[in-house]
Structure formats: C-alpha cells, structure tokens
Amino acid sequence: METTIAQIQTIPLQYYILFCSALFSIGVIGVLAKRNALVIFMSVELMLNSANLLLTAFSAYRNDPAGQIFVFFIMVVAAAEVAIGLALLVVVYRSTHTIDINALNRLKW
Amino acid sequence: MLSLYLFYFLSAVALISALMVLLSKKPIHSVLYLTLTFFTLAGHYILLNAQFLAVVHIIVYAGAIMVLFLFTVMLLNLNLEGEFQKSTLMKLVAALSGGLLFLVLIGTLKSFDVGTLSEHPELTQIGLVKNLGKTLYSDYLLPFELSSILFLAAMVGAVMLGKKDKN
Numbered sequence: 001m002e003t004t005i006a007q008i009q010t011i012p013l014q015y016y017i018l019f020c021s022a023l024f025s026i027g028v029i030g031v032l033a034k035r036n037a038l039v040i041f042m043s044v045e046l047m048l049n050s051a052n053l054l055l056t057a058f059s060a061y062r063n064d065p066a067g068q069i070f071v072f073f074i075m076v077v078a079a080a081e082v083a084i085g086l087a088l089l090v091v092v093y094r095s096t097h098t099i100d101i102n103a104l105n106r107l108k109w
Numbered sequence: 110m111l112s113l114y115l116f117y118f119l120s121a122v123a124l125i126s127a128l129m130v131l132l133s134k135k136p137i138h139s140v141l142y143l144t145l146t147f148f149t150l151a152g153h154y155i156l157l158n159a160q161f162l163a164v165v166h167i168i169v170y171a172g173a174i175m176v177l178f179l180f181t182v183m184l185l186n187l188n189l190e191g192e193f194q195k196s197t198l199m200k201l202v203a204a205l206s207g208g209l210l211f212l213v214l215i216g217t218l219k220s221f222d223v224g225t226l227s228e229h230p231e232l233t234q235i236g237l238v239k240n241l242g243k244t245l246y247s248d249y250l251l252p253f254e255l256s257s258i259l260f261l262a263a264m265v266g267a268v269m270l271g272k273k274d275k276n
Binding site: 011015017018019021022023024025026027028029030032033034035036038039041042043044046049052053056057059060063064065066068069071072075076077078079080081082083084085086087088089090091093098099100104107 | 123140201
C-alpha cells in the first residue's frame with residue numbers, strides 16, 4: 001500500500017482550475033455565438049458541468065463531503081431545468097416553426 | 110504517474126469534444142459530442158475517487174438528458190445544416206469575450222490560497238456511497254426531500270407545456 005501511494009503522483013489542484021475555466025469559457029462562447037436554441041442549451045450544460053467538476057475537485061482535495069452533496073443537488077436541478085427547457089423549446093417551435101432565438105424578439109411586444 | 114497521464118488525456122478529449130459541440134454544423138453531431146464530453150467528465154470523477162457522483166453523472170446526463178436532447182432533435186426534425194448562423198463578426202466578438210473571460214478566471218484563481226489540502230485526494234474516501242449517503246441523509250435531509258418536490262413540479266410543468274392545446 002505504501003508503495004502504491006508513493007507511485008501515485010498527485011494532480012495539482014491548479015490543473016483542475018485551468019481545465020474547468022477552459023470548459024466554462026467554451027460554454028460562454030457557445031451561448032454568445034450561437035443562434036440555435038438547442039445548442040445554447042448544450043452550452044449551458046457545459047458550464048454547469050465545469051462548475052460541478054471544480055466543486056468535486058475542491059471537495060476531494062479538502063476532504064469535505066459537502067461539496068459533492070452540492071454537486072448532487074446541482075445535477076438534480078440541471079435535470080429538471082433540461083426537462084422544462086426542452087418542453088418550452090417544443091412550445092416555441094410549435095408557435096413559430098423555428099428555434100432561432102432571433103425569432104423570439106417578438107416577445108418584446 | 111498514471112493518474113496524471115489519464116488527467117491529460119481526459120482533459121484533452123473533453124476540451125476537443127466541447128469545442129466540436131460548437132463547431133459542428135448539425136445539432137445531432139453537437140449532441141453526440143456533448144455525450145462524449147459527459148463521459149470524459151465521468152472519468153474525471155472516477156479519477157477524484159468520487160464514485161457515487163460518477164455513476165449518478167452517467168445515469169443523469171448520458172441516460173436522461175442526452176435522450177431528451179436526441180428526442181427533441183428527432184421529433185422537431187431540427188437536423189438541418191447551418192440554417193441560421195450569426196455573422197462572422199459576432200462569432201469573433203463572442204470568441205474574444207469568452208477568451209478574455211478565460212484569462213480573467215485564470216488570473217483570479219491561480220494565485221489564491223486554497224488552505225490546507227489533503228496529501229492524496231485520489232485516495233480520499235468521501236466520494237464513496239457509504240460516506241456520501243451518511244452526510245446526505247443526516248445533514249442534508251431537508252434539501253434532499255425538497256428536491257423531490259422540485260422534480261414533481263418539473264414533471265407536471267413539462268407535461269403541461271408539452272400537451273397540445275385544445276383550441
């Protein structure tokens with residue numbers, strides 16, 4: 001057991017911060033650059049997942065289970081959000097026959 | 110050493126497939142690349158010894174959310190190629206602002222003090238079902254029950270929204 005512990009090289013926490021920031025930024029770019037509502041939804045999922053992974057990493061490195069419980073609750077909310085969001089998308093498609101978000105500017109009036 | 114290589118591999122695959130979500134023209138390809146991203150993230154959870162979260166992640170994301178996305182793409186027949194795109198200028202501005210956000214996040218997060226860290230996070234036991242369940246059902250019992258009400262509300266809401274209007 002001692003030798004296995006010695007052999008494992010710990011991944012620095014900074015690497016997780018770097019990776020999760022990159023993933024989050026990709027999600028932000030997706031929300032800003034896309035007009036397809038479905039792809040925007042996927043980008044939001046990417047952002048949620050990067051936050052989840054960072055929470056898990058911190059919780060593992062701090063030996064605190066609260067972070068992982070929080071991730072569990074975020075997954076619960078994400079599942080509910082996707083179900084409602086896609087139902088809204090279907091309703092929007094039914095009324096406008098497109099999921100281009102620019103078609104939704106008529107909500108202003 | 111192995112875990113570090115695994116980390117590099119999983120991160121590279123996750124970032125490339127996340128980029129492909131944005132770059133692919135057809136929505137169905139985006140959905141499939143997103144599934145790949147989710148599987149690599151599950152690998153990351155296993156690397157952190159968060160086994161419970163890894164399993165829940167696969168069940169919820171690859172099992173439920175991906176099916177919802179695929180059903181929406183299929184039912185609405187949305188799989189048309191590059192139907193509406195933002196102008197190149199808008200895309201450039203979006204990429205630029207996203208990159209700047211990345212720089213700001215790195216700049217703020219790289220220097221801050223995270224406090225005492227455990228020596229071997231991959232050997233931590235808190236991610237196992239037994240330990241996580243103890244915490245979930247003692248300290249976080251009320252939020253857990255409330256989340257079931259949230260699910261009920263979401264289910265009723267989705268069914269109500271999806272129902273066809275009579276008039």
